[in-house]
Amino acid sequence: MSPSARRRSPAASKSAIPQHSWRSPQPAPLVxxxxxxEVCAERAIAGIRDYLRAEDxxxxxxxxxxxxxxAGALLAMTSPSLFGEPRLVRVSGVERCSDAFLREALAYVQAPQEGATVILRHTGASVRGKKxxxxxxxxxxxxxxxxxxAIKRDADRYDFAAGEFSAAGRRIQPAALRALTSAFADDVTELAAACQQLISxxxxxxxxQTVQRYYGGRVETSAFTVADTAIAGRYGEALVSLRHAIASGADPVPLVAAIASKLRTMARVYGVRExxxxxxxRLGLKDWQVDRARRDLAGWDEAALQRAIQAAARADAEVKGASRDxxxxxxxLVTVIATRAPFGD
Incomplete structure (x- = not known):
């Protein structure tokens, strides 16, 4: 099981019931x-359906x-039919549930119907349904x-994509996996679809080379390509990559977020001899992320890194509404990073 699959939400960590990975869910009277x-939840729900359908x-x-x-729908759908077929009831939107559903679901938990599996989907977007x-x-x-x-960190996305190929019994080169996760850094659903397309x-x-052939345009204009060229000091190339990304519809917010993420990793690694x-x-990273950050730090000193991080904080505020442009x-931001100097110097 991947580290991201093992992690639980704070609420789930207090649970007294068995915890299953979304990649290998098991049915029970209540799931x-x-x-x-959402992509993980959809896989889990589909996996339980397929498991039950394979049995009957x-x-x-x-x-x-x-x-x-x-009112009455839950009991009606879970009650045995004339021929006693197994029943699967998928309940969505529990975080927005009505009073009627909450009342009947609480009663159902006390006495589940034999032969029925009820899946309760709660996104955690609200405390509704807490009882x-x-x-x-x-x-x-x-x-x-x-x-x-939520899959938010670079390491989580890497684990997710690696798990897609591992589950299918397929091998992907580390460099290909990094290119793929960088290209789809903003959308896990799209990353999952890209993995499945390559597998198929x-x-x-x-x-x-395979990833470049399928998703070359996406890779070339990804936020991480902009960040990599700027951090390497290739100013002209970084600006070209940025303008290409913007012209392709890239949003400045995730662009800045990706650059800031790489700078933060560099700062955490800077000067550490472990x-x-x-x-x-210790830092919750992958070995390759540490190695990459150390390579990225070539040519950087503490003052330049500090300026870049301050510039990233300013850019983050500006792209989120503090600036009109x-x-x-x-x-x-790209200029400060690529030139290692304050803007305009």
């Missing part, structure tokens, strides 16, 4: 699929929206939980 990462092809599948719930979550997590009803925490279309090992493995473990804010 709580919690957390904001006559599986009845029903859907309920907890926010527009009709129901607490009841399930206390062990009432024989439930299990599948946590789907490409025979043999997946190389960096081995890559030990430092990565977000593109100029990013260009100024």
């Amino acid at each position: 709580l699929v919690s957390g904001p990462e 092809a006559s599986l009845e599948v029903s859907d309920i929206r907890a926010d527009s719930y009709e 129901l979550l607490e009841a399930v997590r206390s062990g009432q009803g024989g439930g299990v939980e599948v946590a789907c925490p 279309d490409v025979a043999g090992d997946i190389t960096e 081995s890559s493995g030990a430092l990565a473990a 977000a593109v100029f804010a990013v260009e100024r």
